[in-house]
Amino acid sequence: MADSEWEAALRSHGHRVTSQRLAILRSISTMKHPTAESIHEALGQAEPSLNLSTVYRNLAVLQEVGLVTHAHIDARAPVYHLAAEPSHIHLSCLACGDVTSVEPETAGAFAERVALDTGFVIQPGHSAVYGYCPNCHPSP
Numbered sequence: 001m002a003d004s005e006w007e008a009a010l011r012s013h014g015h016r017v018t019s020q021r022l023a024i025l026r027s028i029s030t031m032k033h034p035t036a037e038s039i040h041e042a043l044g045q046a047e048p049s050l051n052l053s054t055v056y057r058n059l060a061v062l063q064e065v066g067l068v069t070h071a072h073i074d075a076r077a078p079v080y081h082l083a084a085e086p087s088h089i090h091l092s093c094l095a096c097g098d099v100t101s102v103e104p105e106t107a108g109a110f111a112e113r114v115a116l117d118t119g120f121v122i123q124p125g126h127s128a129v130y131g132y133c134p135n136c137h138p139s140p
């Protein structure tokens with residue numbers, strides 16, 4: 001997504017386009033599952049006036065206008081994605097904390113069955129599935 005589309009989305013919701021907001025969007029598009037804190041660290045050099053609570057406030061605005069979504073992957077702070085990024089399932093390793101992303105279709109049959117049985121519509125991109133990655137798989 002180009003800066004101009006980000007700017008249009010902010011303006012159409014009555015929000016100002018600021019260099020901080022654009023920098024946050026750019027860092028989300030290049031970093032892998034950044035938290036507000038890691039965005040703050042990454043931007044600290046270029047934007048020394050940016051503090052963590054400003055990052056949180058800007059992230060709230062960017063979510064409100066629909067440019068950014070968050071996901072809960074483990075006990076740590078939420079991580080952020082561009083809303084334009086295709087939704088995916090997070091596999092979170094309980095041992096090493098590694099996160100693997102898989103296509104939501106992988107859970108398609110499960111999600112369809114749950115919807116059929118309970119009427120509950122799963123949003124798999126919003127959270128994580130826990131287990132053990134190939135490196136940490138406990139021996140039987």
Ligand SMILES: [Zn+2]
Nearest residue numbers: 033081090101
């Ligand atoms: Zn993700």
Ligand SMILES: [Zn+2]
Nearest residue numbers: 093096133136
């Ligand atoms: Zn692991």
